[in-house]
Structure formats: structure tokens, C-alpha cells
Amino acid sequence: MSVRRGLKKRIYSGDNLMGISDVRYLPRWVILFIDILFIAISIYFSCYLIEKLSYNNTRVFHKGIPVFLLILCLSVIFMFLFRTYAGIIRHSTFIDLFKLFLATFSTTVAVALISFSYYFTTGERMIYMSVPFLVIFFAASFMLMFLFRLFVKEFFHFAREVRRNTLRKRILVLGIDEQSVAMARAISDNPELPYHVVGFLTQRHDSKRASLLGKHIYTKEKIARNNKEDLKIDGVLLLQELMTKDEINNWVTLFLEKDLQIFKAPSLQKLQSNDQEATIKTLQIEDLLNRKPIKMENVDVKQRHFEKSILITGGAGSIGSEIVRQVALFQPSLIVVLDQAETPLYDIEIEMRAAFPLITFKFVLADISNRHRIEPLFKKYHFSVVYHAAAYKHVPLIEENPHEAILVNILGTKNLATLASWYKVNRFVMVSTDKAVKPTNVMGASKRTAELFVQALQNTENNATKFITTRFGNVLGSNGSVIPHFKKQIESGGPVTITHPDITRYFMTIPEACDLVLEAGAMGKGGEIFVFDMGQPVKIVDLAHRMIKLSGFEPNVDIKIIYTGLRPGEKLYEELLSDDAKTMPTHHEKILISKDPIMDFQDIEGYCNQITKAAIRREKIEVVKILKQIVPEFKSNNSIYEILDC
Numbered sequence: 087m088s089v090r091r092g093l094k095k096r097i098y099s100g101d102n103l104m105g106i107s108d109v110r111y112l113p114r115w116v117i118l119f120i121d122i123l124f125i126a127i128s129i130y131f132s133c134y135l136i137e138k139l140s141y142n143n144t145r146v147f148h149k150g151i152p153v154f155l156l157i158l159c160l161s162v163i164f165m166f167l168f169r170t171y172a173g174i175i176r177h178s179t180f181i182d183l184f185k186l187f188l189a190t191f192s193t194t195v196a197v198a199l200i201s202f203s204y205y206f207t208t209g210e211r212m213i214y215m216s217v218p219f220l221v222i223f224f225a226a227s228f229m230l231m232f233l234f235r236l237f238v239k240e241f242f243h244f245a246r247e248v249r250r251n252t253l254r255k256r257i258l259v260l261g262i263d264e265q266s267v268a269m270a271r272a273i274s275d276n277p278e279l280p281y282h283v284v285g286f287l288t289q290r291h292d293s294k295r296a297s298l299l300g301k302h303i304y305t306k307e308k309i310a311r312n313n314k315e316d317l318k319i320d321g322v323l324l325l326q327e328l329m330t331k332d333e334i335n336n337w338v339t340l341f342l343e344k345d346l347q348i349f350k351a352p353s354l355q356k357l358q359s360n361d362q363e364a365t366i367k368t369l370q371i372e373d374l375l376n377r378k379p380i381k382m383e384n385v386d387v388k389q390r391h392f393e394k395s396i397l398i399t400g401g402a403g404s405i406g407s408e409i410v411r412q413v414a415l416f417q418p419s420l421i422v423v424l425d426q427a428e429t430p431l432y433d434i435e436i437e438m439r440a441a442f443p444l445i446t447f448k449f450v451l452a453d454i455s456n457r458h459r460i461e462p463l464f465k466k467y468h469f470s471v472v473y474h475a476a477a478y479k480h481v482p483l484i485e486e487n488p489h490e491a492i493l494v495n496i497l498g499t500k501n502l503a504t505l506a507s508w509y510k511v512n513r514f515v516m517v518s519t520d521k522a523v524k525p526t527n528v529m530g531a532s533k534r535t536a537e538l539f540v541q542a543l544q545n546t547e548n549n550a551t552k553f554i555t556t557r558f559g560n561v562l563g564s565n566g567s568v569i570p571h572f573k574k575q576i577e578s579g580g581p582v583t584i585t586h587p588d589i590t591r592y593f594m595t596i597p598e599a600c601d602l603v604l605e606a607g608a609m610g611k612g613g614e615i616f617v618f619d620m621g622q623p624v625k626i627v628d629l630a631h632r633m634i635k636l637s638g639f640e641p642n643v644d645i646k647i648i649y650t651g652l653r654p655g656e657k658l659y660e661e662l663l664s665d666d667a668k669t670m671p672t673h674h675e676k677i678l679i680s681k682d683p684i685m686d687f688q689d690i691e692g693y694c695n696q697i698t699k700a701a702i703r704r705e706k707i708e709v710v711k712i713l714k715q716i717v718p719e720f721k722s723n724n725s726i727y728e729i730l731d732c
Contacts, residue, residue, distance in 0.1 A: 117171040118162075121231055125161040125193075128227035129154055132219050153212060160196050161227070164189040170231075186231055194224040254282040255320040257349065258304060260337065261328060262288045267298055269325060269351055273366075274299070281349075281366060284319060306340070314345050321347030324369065335374060342635040371569060371633045387608040390471060390513070391416035397469045398423050399454055399502060400476030402430035404561060405517055408600040409473050410434060414442045422467055424450045424460075425476065454498030457505075464509040471607060472506050474499065475517040477533065484529040485654040485725055488709045492701035495532035496539070500694050503540050507551045515607040516540055518557045518615070520592065526723035527655025531713045537615060538716065539694055542687040544613035554610035556603050557680065558618045559592030572630055576637050580645035582630045585652050590623040590659045602677065609672060615680040617669070623659060654725045690716070 165171060168189040170182075197213075198220055204212040213219055259270045270283045285302040287309065296303055309317065322341055326334065341348050348369040396413055400406035401423035407430075410423055423438075425431045428451055435449045448467075452459045454476050463469075477495050478484055484491040499516065506514040518537055521530030537555050544553040562569055568591070575582045598618075606616040627647070634641045641647055652658075670679040693716045700708040710727045714720050722728045 114171050118165065120234065121165060121171060122158065122162060124230040124234065125158055125227050126154075128223050128230060129157055131226050132222040135222055136219050156200070157193070157197055157223070161189070161193045164192045164196070168192075182235070183232065186235075187228060190224055190228040190231070193227075194220050197223075254280050255347070256284045256318065257281050257321045257323050258285050258287040258319055259283055259323050259325075260287045261325060262286050262290070262298060262303060263328065265328060266325060269323070270299060270301070273323075279366065281323070283323075287322060309344060310340060317344075319346065321349055323349045323351055323366065325351050331374075338369070338374060338632075342632065345635075347638065348636065369636060371629060371636060374632065387604055388416045390608050391418045393417065393419045394470035395420040395467050396422070397463065397467070397472045399425070399472070399474050399498075400517075401425050401449075402427050402434050403475060404567075404596055405599055405603070406473070406475035407434050408596045409475060409603060410438060411441075412597075412600050412604060413473075414438065414445050418445070420446045420448065420467060422448045422450060422463060422469070424452055424454070424463070426451065426453045453494075454502055455493045457501045460501055461505055464505045464511070468509070469506070469511050471513045471515065472502060472511055473515050473517070473603060473607070474502055475603075477517070479519070479529060481521070481527045481529050481655045482653045484532070485527055485727075488528040488532075488706050488713075489701035489704050491528055491532040492697050492709055495529070496535050496694055497698050497701070499536040500539055500691075500698075503543050503553065506553075507543055507546070507549050511551050513552045513554065513607050513610070514540070515554045515556065515603055515610070517603060518555050520557060520559045522557065525717060525720045526657040527725065528710060528713065528727075529655065531717045531720040534717045534720070535690075535694070535697075535713065537682070538685045538690050541613050541615070541682075541684045542690045545684075546687050552610055552612035554606050554612065555615040556606045556618075557615055558594060558599055558602060560594070561599050562593055562595050568626065568629070569633070572633050576634060576639070576645055581648045582634065582645055583648055583650050584626055584630060585650055585656060586658060587627050587649055588658055589626045589652075589656075591626060592623050594618065605674065605677060609674075609677075613684075615682055616672075617678050617680045619676045619678065652724045655723060657723050685716075 168185045170186050170189050198216065201212045201216045201220075204210070259266050259273075266286065270286065273279055273281055273283050283299075283301060285304050286298050287304045287306070289306050291305060304317075314320075322337075324334065324337070329337075338348060349366050350369045351366055391413055396418045398406055398409050398413065398421065401410050402425035406423075406425070410421060413421060421438075423431070423434060431449055431451055435447070438445070438447055450463065452463075454460060476498060478491050503514055503516075505511075516536065518533050519530065521527065522534035522537055523530075525531040525534055537557075540553045540555060543549060544551075560567055572582055602616065602618050606614075610616070630647055631641045634645045634647075637645075639645045670681060672679060693712065697709060697712040697716070700712060707727075707730070710722075711730055714730055721731050
């Protein structure tokens, strides 16, 4: 009844498009009526065949219509007894087939018994050539009803597949190796995935006439020559682990030119396990910028943390929180997570207590510029390693509020480093930035000053702490980074804002950055600045173009790109080494030691005290003036402080 009402509503509402999935199942009386019709056809066919085979064209039924109706009634009775009409045909099983066999066989046996009883009673044959007739009737009736069910079952399966394939995205699998074929088979075997594999894609030229899994193999040249409509495909599936970064970028460039969607596959094991997290996803810009991450081969890393007391400042930030996660894997006796941001600190506390219930954590809400708040922690917990990731990092905000950068980036670092030395902390690892090299803004200059203080403290009398600095570029997905900013702009329909068409930046992932920090902390001997080989810089406008295309839009058509001009203190490109710095290799090919100029401790300490007093008085110009004395290479760019460089 509900089905009829639903169909009636569809008809009278004006929507005349009805899929096969709208028909839930045939009513039982319809199935019974069709089966009775097949029985009637079988009886007629059996009679016709026997009459044609007999030499004298004798009628098969002695009584005619009454015998016909008798067989029909017996068939209906056994159909009711075995409920052959009760199941949903498209979901028929062997049990349904067996019930059909029993009903047909029982009808045949009952007719045979009645026929022979009639013959012995009256001496007349009720059915001429009864045995051949009954054999033909049994075979015909059973086959007709069986084929009907088989047809309905296959029809619904075919219709469902056609409907599903029209709703699925038609994709090619990139590659013709065993793993690519296995991935294509796994997708085809999983009806829940909204993808239909129509073929494979390869750079090879010897596969033009071959096929895999019955699918066509496309060449790169064919993709390049034809457009999306001619190819009749929606996208391409990449198996990233099988390709180098350059290969991925070359293929992605071609796919984006053809307006094809690009998908990345999880591991085959995860896809087959139906893990909700392990699904085929749209390729993200992070996947193109990401390189093979650093692998921590130094066994000393675990020894530095195992059953040790660790302090992580800025532990609620992007880098700091990842350091917390990685350090927890080494089973320290205590991790103290310090940050002045209340809500993020609470979030990381909830996460870590759930993920590592056996690790002891202390979550401290504090400002590192307040030495009286920080010192009791050193006195109480006797830290073995301090990871210093707390800092103000947003260039335009710091340019407007230079005194705040001094209090956190310089005074805060001075407090922590001095306490680490006083309380004999084994290692102090500071997170710095590429903006500290030839700085053009207050943020970079303040971080360079912090570097100078930490390096100078290394060489002071009675110091036993190894002070180590790590310096790297932009981190993908970190708070305030350009990629999340662009994503939000694209999701809201644009425009995407870029400060300058020629601006370039280095990029790395958060896990990569934290691997570097941990590796440096383990290998450092004290006083070094470790820099990371970050590959080639990325032009931000190219980054924006790719992000827009990966989102399915056309740059400057669907999503506008506008240039807003360089922000105060911003420069076109970043550097990891200063002009007068030399580098030394380490045991890791991607990590170098920068031999930057250093400063005498008394000098840098005097400068730090002087600039801190100016910051407390909120004397912006004085603060920047002192910064330029500490860091002579600091030349303001697009800033009100450029006048000080004259």
C-alpha cells in the first residue's frame, strides 16, 4: 500500500523519472498469478508435444477441461503449501529454488497417483501417455518458473549496476603493475565505493592492444590528445607510494589541464578492510608538496626520552603538539606541556590522555616571559630535555606590536634557556625559523636574537646544557599558514588573495618538522643551528592555481585571484642560510649545520636586558632600533621602520 501511495505521489507531483530501485518488490499475488500462468502454459505445451509425437493424434486428456483444471488446482495447492510465492525474487536463494522443486514434483506425483487410480477404477485413461506427459510437464513447469526467477534476479542486478555506474565516477587507475590491478579489482568488488574503474593508464607504448580485467589500457598520449568528454572519464586514481614526487607532479599537471579529478588511494589492505578512515580521497595540495619524510635512524633518540622528564613549551601549537605526540611514543616518565593558550591546551590534554593513558602528563597554563611562574617547574621536575616551540610568529601582527615579540620570543627564550643552564638540563632544543635569516621583519629579527642568546649561553662558564637550534621554513597545515587560508577562501567562493605574484616559500609537513627537531636534539653537541634541505621553493601563485584546480574550479573564472601587496615586513623569498654562513654535513643527508656568526654572552645579555626594558615601556621605535643593533643584517621591508635603516 505504501509503495502504491509513493508511486502515486511521484506521478502526480510531476516527477516522472522513476528508477528501478523505486520498485521494492512484486506483490505476492502477482507472483502467484505468474506461476499459475506458467503452469497453464506447461500443461498446454505438454499436451501439444504429446499429441504431435503420437501417430494417431489422440487427445491427451480424456475429460478435457476438468483434467486441465485439476492439474492447475493441485499446482496452486502445493504452491500454497510450500509458499513458493512468498520470497522476494531478486533475493532468491537455493532454499527458494528447492521449495519450487518440491511444489512442482509434488504436483506431478499427485497427478500421477490420481491418473493411475482413475485407470484402475474405471479402466479408462485419464491422461493418454501419462508418464511422458508428466515428465514433460514437470520439466517445463519447473524450468519456466525457475527461469522467471532467474531473469528477475539478473534483471534487478543489471539494473542496479547500471544505475550505480551512472552515479559512480568513471575513473582510470594510473599504472599497470600488480598493485594497480589489485587496487582496481578491490574497487570493482566493493559496491559501496562510488567509483567505476573503466580502464588503466600508463606511459608505456607496448600496451595499446592489451587489456586488464577486461578494461582498456590508455596511454599518456591519448589522454593528452583528447578532452574529458571524448575520453568519457571523470578522474584518475593515483597510487602515490609507487611514484616519485616529480612523476606525480608531471601527471597532475596533465590531469589538471584536462579538468580531470585526481584521487589518491589508501593502502590495498586498508581499502579491503572497509576502514572508514581508509577511503579514496581527493588529492590535496599537501600531497604534491610533501616529500619523502625524514626517517629517524638515530637510536639515541629513544634513549634521550625513555623514562626521562620532558618539557615542551608552546605544546598546544602546531609544532609543539606534534612534538608532544612523538615524544609520548618513547615512553618518558613525565611530559610537561606548557602553553598560554587555554582552549588549545585543553584540547591537547583531552587528546593525549586518551591516546597515552599510561604516560604521566602535566598541562601547565603559563606565560614563558614570567620567570617566577616558570622556575618552580624546573626546580620540581628536573627536566632532561626542553623543547622550546613557544613563540609569536605572525609577521604582520608582530610588526604592529614589536614589544610583544620581545617579551615572548626574546625574554621568554632567555628565561627558559637560563633556567635550563642553572638546573643542569641535559638538552635544550629551540625551534627557530627561516625568517631569522637576513630578517626583514620584527618577528624574524626577534627569533635571530633568541638564536644568538642561546648560542652564546652554550659557551658560558659552568654550563653543562647542550643548546641546539633548528631552523626551517613554512609548515603545511600549521595555524595561520597559507594553505588552510586558501582552502577557506576557495570553499567560500573566493577570491584567493596573494600578496605578490612573485612571492615564493619553502614548505614541509608538520611530522617532518618535528622529526627534524627530535633528530637535532639527539645528534647535537651544543651550540649548533641545524637547517633542513627543503628542496625547491614553491611559487605561491602556482600553489593557488593548483589548489583551485584540485577543488574542481577554474582559476580567474570560477575563483578569482587578486593581489593585495606585500604586508609589512614581508619579503618575496625566504632563506635558510645567511650570506656569511657556512654549512657542515651531518650523518643525515637532509640535515646540515649552519655556522652563523655568534656573539659574546655579555654583549647579547646586555642587549636583551636593554630591549626588554624598552618593550616593557612599549617603546616600539626604540625596540626596533635595538633589534637592528643586535642583528645588523635586519633591513625592514614595506614597514614603517624602514626609516631606521636610513
